[in-house]
Amino acid sequence: MLRLSIHTILRGTLVASGMGSFLGATSLQVAAQDRTPMRVAVEGAFPPFNYVDVNSKLQGFDIDIANALCEVGKFECQFIIEKWDDMIPNLVGGKYDAIISSMSMSLERRQKVAFTEKYYSSPSVFIVRKDSSINDVSPAALSDKNLGLTSSTVQESFANNLYPEMKKTVFRSSPELYNGLADGSVDVILEDKLAIYDWMANTKAGSCCEFQGPDLLDVTYFGEGAGIALRLDDKERLTRLNEALKSIKADGTYDMINAKYFPFSIQ
Structure with a gap:
C-alpha cells in the first residue's frame, strides 16, 4: 500500500495502549x-x-x-x-x-x-491484429474497415470528426473494445496508448495485436x-x-x- 490512513494509525495506537473508546472517538473526530x-x-x-x-x-x-x-x-x-x-x-x-x-x-x-x-x-494510437493487412491508417485507407471505439471518449470524438465515413462499432468499456479486436468483431481500434499497453504486453489475448501508424497528439481532441x-x-x-x-x-x-x-x- 502506498499509504496508511491517519484513521488506521490512530485506531491502532489507541487499541494497543488500551485507552478508552471516548478518547479514541475524540481523536478520530479531530483527525476527520x-x-x-x-x-x-x-x-x-x-x-x-x-x-x-x-x-x-x-x-x-x-x-x-x-x-x-x-x-x-x-x-x-x-x-x-x-x-x-x-x-x-x-x-x-x-x-x-x-x-x-x-x-x-x-x-x-x-x-x-x-x-x-x-x-x-499519453498519446492515442490505432491498433490492429498482427495478421491484419492494414498498414495505412489514413481515412481513405480505412474507408472500408470497421473501427472499434469506446463510448464517450476523446478517441470517439476524433474518429467521428476525422473519419466520418468509416463504419464504427462503439463499445461500453475498454475491456470490451479489446475483446472486439481480438475476436475479429472489428478490424482496427483507436485507444489510449498507455491504457492498452498493459493488455498488449501482459496478457495472452493482447499478444494478438500491435500498434499501427503514428502517435496521435492533436490537443484539439486529446487535450x-x-x-x-x-x-x-x-x-x-x-x-x-x-x-x-x-x-x-x-x-x-x-x-x-x-x-x-x-x-x-x-x-
Missing part, C-alpha cells in the same frame, strides 16, 4: 475535522489505471495517485464507481467533487469542468494530458490539488507509483 471531505469518481474499468480486483477493491495508477494526493492535500477521500458517460454531468450536478479517472483534458471538456495540471500524458476534473467554481480545491500534485512529484512519490505500473516515465 482536519481534513476536507472529497468524493472522487472513478470508472473502475480502465486497467491499469483504475479497475476492481478479484477482491472487489479498487486498484490502479489513478487510485494510487488519488490516495497520495488525498494524503498530502489533507482530503478525506471517498471513491465512487461511476459509469464513464455519467461522470461529467454528475460532477457538475454535485454527486461528487472530483474525477480522477484518466480523463483527457480536451477543449470540449474544458467548457464544462475545470482541470488541474496534468498528472500524466494536453490527463487531469483531475472539478466543478468550474471549485477554485480552492483546484489550488490544493495542484499543490499536492506538485508535492508528490517533488518528493518521489509520483515516480514510485509510475514505476509500479510502467517501465518508463509517463509524466
